[in-house]
Amino acid sequence: MFEFCANPENLSEFSWLSCYLTTPKHMNLFYSVGTVLLLLLLTAPTALLFGFGGAVMARSKILLIRLIGNGYISIVRGVPDIAFFLFFVIAIDQFLEWTRHKIFCPEWSEPIRQGNDFVVCTIAKLPLNSSPQWIHEIYGFLLAVFTFAIVFGAFAANVLYGAMRAVPKAQIETAVSFGMTDRQVFRRILVPQMWIFALPGLGNLWMILIKATPLLFLLGVEDIVYWARELGGTKTAKFTSYPHGDWRVWYFLGLLVFYLAFTRISEAIIDTLMKTLSHGTDTLGGNLQRQVGR
Amino acid sequence: MKKLIIGAVIWGLTAGLSLADSHSVIRMGTEGAYPPWNFVDDNGEIAGFERELGDELCKRAELKCEWVKNDWDSIIPNLVSGNYDTIIAGMSITDARKEKIDFTTNYVMSDPSYYLAASEDADWKTGVIAAQSNTIQAAFIAETGATLVEFATPEETISAVRNGEADAVLADSSYLKPIEAEDPGLMFVGDKPIIGGGVGMGIRKSDADLRNKFTAAIDSMKGDGTLNALIKKYEISEQMF
Numbered sequence: 001m002f003e004f005c006a007n008p009e010n011l012s013e014f015s016w017l018s019c020y021l022t023t024p025k026h027m028n029l030f031y032s033v034g035t036v037l038l039l040l041l042l043t044a045p046t047a048l049l050f051g052f053g054g055a056v057m058a059r060s061k062i063l064l065i066r067l068i069g070n071g072y073i074s075i076v077r078g079v080p081d082i083a084f085f086l087f088f089v090i091a092i093d094q095f096l097e098w099t100r101h102k103i104f105c106p107e108w109s110e111p112i113r114q115g116n117d118f119v120v121c122t123i124a125k126l127p128l129n130s131s132p133q134w135i136h137e138i139y140g141f142l143l144a145v146f147t148f149a150i151v152f153g154a155f156a157a158n159v160l161y162g163a164m165r166a167v168p169k170a171q172i173e174t175a176v177s178f179g180m181t182d183r184q185v186f187r188r189i190l191v192p193q194m195w196i197f198a199l200p201g202l203g204n205l206w207m208i209l210i211k212a213t214p215l216l217f218l219l220g221v222e223d224i225v226y227w228a229r230e231l232g233g234t235k236t237a238k239f240t241s242y243p244h245g246d247w248r249v250w251y252f253l254g255l256l257v258f259y260l261a262f263t264r265i266s267e268a269i270i271d272t273l274m275k276t277l278s279h280g281t282d283t284l285g286g287n288l289q290r291q292v293g294r
Numbered sequence: 295m296k297k298l299i300i301g302a303v304i305w306g307l308t309a310g311l312s313l314a315d316s317h318s319v320i321r322m323g324t325e326g327a328y329p330p331w332n333f334v335d336d337n338g339e340i341a342g343f344e345r346e347l348g349d350e351l352c353k354r355a356e357l358k359c360e361w362v363k364n365d366w367d368s369i370i371p372n373l374v375s376g377n378y379d380t381i382i383a384g385m386s387i388t389d390a391r392k393e394k395i396d397f398t399t400n401y402v403m404s405d406p407s408y409y410l411a412a413s414e415d416a417d418w419k420t421g422v423i424a425a426q427s428n429t430i431q432a433a434f435i436a437e438t439g440a441t442l443v444e445f446a447t448p449e450e451t452i453s454a455v456r457n458g459e460a461d462a463v464l465a466d467s468s469y470l471k472p473i474e475a476e477d478p479g480l481m482f483v484g485d486k487p488i489i490g491g492g493v494g495m496g497i498r499k500s501d502a503d504l505r506n507k508f509t510a511a512i513d514s515m516k517g518d519g520t521l522n523a524l525i526k527k528y529e530i531s532e533q534m535f
Contacts, residue, residue, distance in 0.1 A: 023337070023338075025337060114499065114500045115500075116374040116394050117374045117376075117498045117500045118375045119376070120376070129318060129379070130318040132360075133360055133362065136362070220372075233447075233449040236329070236473060236475075237476060240335065240336050241336055243476070
């Protein structure tokens with residue numbers, strides 16, 4: 001990156017470090033921070049959507065829909081995240097390829113499962129073998145977002161379901177007595193008022209989601225944990241211009257600080273949001289605000 | 295003349311077709327954490343003996359290749375499920391692995407494995423020995439009187455010896471030698487067992503075509519001495535073809 005980095009052997013400590021930390025390999029670590037943030041940015045709204053859908057289904061008057069909603073919530077909540085991640089990503093990948101295989105290569109006569117091998121025709125591959133590596137990486141990333149959203153959606157559904165039930169009965173009854181239909185009550189009263197009850201649970205879920213992002217590593221996405229481990233490992237002079245001992249502890253310390261700072265900032269934002277949403281509601285927080293005259 | 299042109303066109307079309315319906319791009323799976331075999335260099339690129347070997351093999355087999363990194367533990371499952379088409383990661387040819395995947399002919403002959411320890415009198419026979427999980431060395435120690443501790447990455451096996459968690463680590467000599475050379479606190483002890491049947495590329499059982507292409511390319515590199523030169527350059531093995 002800097003010109004004086006051409007000869008790393010005869011550098012002072014500080015410039016050595018500045019060269020070391022800006023190698024193209026280290027850039028991968030910094031990019032992977034972006035990967036984690038992007039994952040959170042995409043997963044949070046998707047999971048909320050899944051959660052909302054799940055909660056609405058679990059409240060449905062129709063038995064079948066209610067069963068599906070409750071089934072989704074209880075099954076996903078009951079399975080360990082890691083097991084779900086390992087199973088689901090492979091399963092969905094193979095399901096997609098199998099479907100494409102059936103559509104694109106109907107004349108294919110060989111079985112898809114040959115012993116251990118999972119073989120589909122070339123054009124059914126997802127992504128195609130000929131696609132550049134970054135497409136493969138984006139595909140893996142999107143699978144991860146989807147899996148995260150399903151897992152955290154189930155928890156969000158549980159939170160939202162509880163929040164919908166916590167909206168004061170009097171509010172609903174008043175709305176009905178005003179002649180609102182079920183749909184109007186839902187849209188105008190229930191949903192706007194439930195957020196204050198959902199927020200503590202959703203905030204908690206957000207924190208867990210942040211902490212769960214290293215699971216990406218499990219899915220083969222090269223996230224910050226992968227690069228911290230790879231960069232921190234002992235490097236012998238034979239294979240690098242920047243030899244060093246086992247520095248994993250420093251890299252992991254860096255991760256620790258990163259995650260701590262991130263959750264701390266999130267906490268502050270959630271607190272502010274909580275105050276704003278409490279305003280004028282018949283909740284503990286809302287009544288407190290009223291008493292002190294704000 | 296006309297016939298010749300038509301013939302050339304037809305040949306061109308069918309050649310293109312046969313290329314398109316087999317593999318247009320071969321994805322080469324490696325671990326990227328096992329110098330000098332394969333590792334990630336300062337530029338973030340996969341480098342090492344197998345990078346250079348693989349690129350040359352692809353050139354000789356007239357294949358377009360792309361490199362993919364994958365954890366050692368899941369490197370076979372991800373091959374059979376089709377995430378990539380070959381494993382080129384210092385993988386020894388063993389009967390247990392042959393039940394799941396096929397191998398090309400070997401491109402490195404089996405070389406002795408070394409015990410690396412933090413003291414001369416380390417108990418390598420019955421002590422605690424570290425090895426990377428799912429390796430021939432791990433399987434070997436399980437058969438001896440020593441206690442096996444397994445780690446997911448080669449790096450962790452060395453750390454285990456450094457911090458005293460294990461008495462010694464058993465691994466390929468090519469991997470241990472540069473580490474021993476730079477750390478005066480580590481030394482080779484005990485036997486130098488020869489394990490495994492050489493190192494080859496792992497290929498799906500359903501992919502005999504690809505296996506034959508790579509075997510032919512490896513044989514051609516054995517024939518003209520370029521493979522030996524590469525083995526010498528990266529100090530991979532003492533045994534030459």
